[in-house]
Amino acid sequence: MTTPWSRRGFLAVCSGTALALGMDMGMGTRAFAAADAFAALRAKWRALILGEGFSPTAEPFASRLAALGSTANRYLSTMSPTAGSLWPDLGYADPDPDTDQESYGYSGNMNTSYTRLSTLAQAYCQPGTGLTGSTAVRDAIHTGLDHLHDDVYNAGQTRYGNWYSWQIGAPQALLDVCVLMYDTLSATQLANYRAAVDHFVPDSAVGSYSGTSTGANRVDLCRVLALRGIVGASAAKVALARDALSPVFPYVTSGDGLYADGSFVQHTSVPYTGSYGSVLLGGLGLLFALLAGSPWEVTDAGRQTVFDAVEHAWAPFLYNGLVMDGVSGRAVSRGVSAADPDAVQQDDHLRGHPILASIVLLGQGASAAENTRWRGLVKGWTQRDYYSPPLADPVLGLPQLARLMSVRDDGSVSAVAEPTGHRLFPSMARATHRRPGWAAALSMADRRTTYYETGNGENLRGWHTGSGMLYWWGDTFANGQYSDAFWPTVDPYRLPGTTVSRKALADAAGGDWGAAMPDVNWVGGATDGQRAAVGQYLKGLQSTLVAKKSWFFLDDTVVCLGAGISCTDGAAVETTVDNRNLGSTGGAPLTVDDTAQPTSSPWSKTLTGARWAHLGGHGGYVFPAGGATVRALREVRDGSWSTINKGGSATVLHRRYLTLYVDHGTAPVNATYAYQLLPGASADRTKARAADTGWLTVLANTDDQQGVSVPSLGFTGVNFWFGGTVGTLTASDPCCVMISERQDGTAVIGVSDPMRMRASLTVTWRRAVTAVTSAPGTLVSSGTGAALTLGFGDLRGTAGATQRVTVRLD
Template identity: 35%
Template sequence: MSTPLTLDALRERWVDLVTGRQQISAEPEAYAAGIQSRDDRVDTDLARLDPRQNQVFGDLDLAADPDVTATYDRFERIAVAWATPGSRHHDNEQTLTALVTGLREANRIVYRAGQEPFGNWWTWQIGCPKALSTSMAILHDVLPEADLAAYAAAIDHFLPDPWLNVWGNRPQTGANRVDTCQAVIVRALAVPDPEKIRHAVAGLPETWDTVITHDGFYADGSFIQHGTVPYAGTYGTVWLIGIARIIALLADSDHLPGGLADSLAARVADSFAPWVFNGQLSDAVSGRGVSRYAAQGDVRATALIEAMLLLSRGVSESYADHWRGLCQGWIATNRAYGSDILDGATVTRTALVRELLDSGVAPIDLPTGPRLYAAMDRLTHRGQGWSVTLSMCSPRIAWYECGNGENNLAVQTGQGMTELHLDSDPQQFLDGFWATFDITAPAGTTVDHTPLPPRTEGEWANSMPPAEWAGGTLLAEEALAGQHLVGPGGTGLRARRTWWFQPRGWLSLAADVHTESGAAVSTVVEHRKVVPGTSLIVDGEVVTEATVANPRWAHLAGVGGYIFLAPASLRAGVAERTGSWRDNHHSGPTEGLRRSYATLQLDHTGHETAAWLFLPGVGQAQTAAAAASPGVTILRNDATGQAARSGDTLALNGWAALECDCVAIDRAASLLLRRGDQWELAVSDPTQQAERLEVAVQGRFELAAPDGRVTDEGVTVETSAQQTRLRITTTGRAGSPATITLRPLP
């Protein structure tokens, strides 16, 4: 029987985790570049250290709360360097003296017991205590006991309970809860307090419990932070890396309940992995993080990879093997276009990645098909060689999030923005995309062209559109999504949008499009970064700038074909755009960037509808042929319903009770119906408000499961001479579809 790990042993393990000193000692040359990179930053930090009456670093003002956090971040970085073998600061007396003096001064000036907090609560309950507690653990054996006690008292003052935001008088949730628990656990290792550790660990499982409102994980895999923002790509990854580090810290100790890691493993499969495309963690679930120059999709993915690899050490082999295979594939994809996860990597990340690369684990791809995240108004669909994401908003999900000077211009991105990822174009959403694309009219959206000011609808995603619904349904390899669009900024823009995703591409519909502003309104078919000289063709003619009445088709070289299925006025062009990261982020680089974009916009002057089919990857000849025989029929596209038929499948988004083709619905619904020897029906309540809905299908049927077993769970059936009426309980489904198999009766 193994000896229980002491708090001292766990504290040393934490220092191992944050410095990587065990790996460095075994193979110092492998980590020299990472150590050098950190040392360069520490040199700069130490050069700025200038303790005075009201500051510690000469360039940081301790009367500004972001600078308080930055002060403690620098101390943590210096402490890590001091404890890292191979660093020029390792065990350096001058570095240690600067640390001890600086921490003492910062405690005297601002982060101390009894100090009234100011500014953002995050500074006091997460930013400072996370960094300070790690510095305390590293310096435990060299700091005077009085200093350790003072720093512990400061953390206890600002963070008396990691479960609570004491100034907001509300529970801490999601990534924030994990951060506060980590801070308290490490503080309780530096100044021993087993009860604090127990309480913090007990607060962790709640962060991955299934929720039905506000922050956290939902049954369909959605992850929400700040109450209304899909955030797996930033806050979610912070949550995962935090959990992974805590589990790695406490593994095999009395403080970690058995099976804890496996209990959260499903979250990785449902909430994170599906959002990685071409080795990049999607913008669609990254909130205001899309505006950060140094944290684009490939960088966000490296953080996810690190978290998954670290967590894989504590989960069952079945999970671990699958995760390692996924990570192997993502790393290889990134390296193929010049984004190497080891460039500038920390020692910890380097060790995890080297272990994976040396393992010989084969890369794994995620399967094709759709994923609907009804709880956060998002959808993904993977095809062969392409993937797409769809971003919507509703009375539950905000238009967008801005705050802290980030993402102030992105209010249109929740209005149906589609991001097409092509295996042949992996850098589409890197290489300056978010600095140069037309953020007022993203691909897929319907927009009013009234200029809107920064921070339209306010900061921190507290404003949602007063729309009817956004949602959808899934059936095998197909997905249907719909959004009642209410434009931001009080323009009076309204529209009804539908997207039908299939293995070959997707159909887009717009109806009931109008505005009260008097400005022009457009639906954006395409707005894509292209190589200068890329050919854009409309009805067989190359265009650089043109307006085309009632086009039949368009083709963008290297991207695919667009089949127009309704009368329209199309503006098409390829043009250079300029912009900088500073335009949408307070501290982004000011350098002006130039990129070429191909744009297709349908203007709604005289046209309240739009319909087109997009076929990714097809050539010009295939596009022209598809225009002659598109394989899809629009059945209706109006304010009451939007419906189409392709082969044996019917897609219907009903905005109210209606009859269409062979079905009738008694209220708003999203429905896919596939005819065959047995009929398959997938239907949802996208409003997430109804207790039930009714679907009437022409013909006589009984309920049957695919294996022939009769089932009536949540569904009742009533058959007459001419039709079958289904009553479906939708309470508790949270917008997820009910899937029903119908067997024809004689």
């Protein structure tokens, strides 16, 4: 519970408050109280962005503060104000404003210039930097602020390049500096900077919830308006910022925002929980904390949606400290910047750690039960991230580090284990599956969800990430699979799990900002919360390729089927069973049907009649009874971040890969594939599964239906691309059906309408059933006895969600 600030507390946190505001000390009580409120908000913002509750002489804070001072010293020594730049390497004068795409870099340099001034301000304010309270730093900050104002960021300037730099990036950094240096800036300086912000971020920027003012962008804009109000003592601005948050809270059914199924979308069609979603979560946490206890506290009851989303939307994509790449959009291509090639490479772990810190901060405004639960989750994720320990994260900010340290050192908090279970996110064509010791995630695309996102010269070759990419991680192994320069070195036509045409695609093929989406409806699945049947009707990007792909997520395996694979591109068509990044040294042994394969690189083999394969330190692969023809490839691949991101480093990287794939030829017609993925399995367990030919029955693998049965698990799953009969199941129309028979004599039948087109649907299971014990409102009729008949009404409004029916078996 937040305790409102007292008047004495307001005055204690900042010196010279009344004088800094230019207020008459004889003013009335109301005006004085208002002055106190803004002073207190400035003090609170300082604490939020500088961090609190840590010793500057203790590690790792002492080293971080020293590093901050070193960086600030470098900026201080290289600052050289001249027309068009504040630093020689960050020219922001746009030579051709009519070429908007090329202008992005120049506006971005302006943004970065303000960020460097923010770094200087932090070094000035923080203890232990060697520059604390330095007059040279103070004067340099003043010089830099005035130069940028007079030269580029002012009320008379017309913006160019990326709107983000003018409305979010630059003003956020500028206002942070204004708060940190408030008592050293003149009234004229503050007025100039406020006028510039008002020019580029007018109240109308949040006038309607549309365009670039939605989701995470809206939260960022509200942060700008709130800080603008605090710096300028404008109650109206702060109130506007608070009220403009409200449209972010409700669930959406299309476009940007949070969905009832846990999806988070930005840029209309891009799954973005791990990038823009991180910004939204962090921004809301900061604003909730900033305004708590003030006259402008966020009290909208809708904010509970955000609290609920911590476990409903974010936690499913966090695994032992990392955030899954399938919901991070073009951010996966941001590895090492060309501007600072010595910087630490960004990856899924380093993107995940700020989310952990944001959850801790958000918990301060949630219920006691939620806060306790979340701190336990964060403690577990932090402890289990052996690959990239969050408390040693070299890019995590001091405030974020302090929040994670507070959880680590809290003896009353018990670490929460990774949950097991399956989650479907139909509104962004994603799925996650967690089992003891491993986790997997699936990325697909449909008419609502883009193949991939490119833009600003980023993620130039992410073309096939929505073509059924199947990611997986182990709890104590392979946790850096996609972290270790995977994206710049992997063959972009051989992403694990995908079926693609090797037709050459241009960089950024399909267009910017998720413009390319396949004209398909049947993408989704059904789950009982532990197992699932998932399917994708695949159409290739700028290709004639079509295919039906199915995944059945079970206890220790993912069963993968493909059918109807046809293409007339004249290029090879391949399904990549897996493509493991073996790092810079490689060496993971591959065994195929008891035969050890070479560990040296490169080599390529055609494995005819392969029944199983095992990759040491990773897991196993089982092929259908009778074996399959699979290609195996060991290679050393070269690449650089600049090949997939125009702003990336050109330093050449080398990584070793082991690839297993099925070659469907150059003109396949109704080609198929089938295999099991067993993450973390030993060679003996993989071999045993291959020998147990009765464990799995493939009921169908055609262009019309795909389905499997695993009697020992009581599992049956069928993707009906068209209505028909498969095994004991009959469906009147296209749908997904999965059944889990339980040992207590009950069964759960999950049914979904991935196409969102069924006004009615009948599903029949030829199994003796005595009663329906629970059902959703969409079930309008049922018949029991020697067979179960389920009649569903209109499913078009269910957004592809699973309709679960529980029955008592005879």
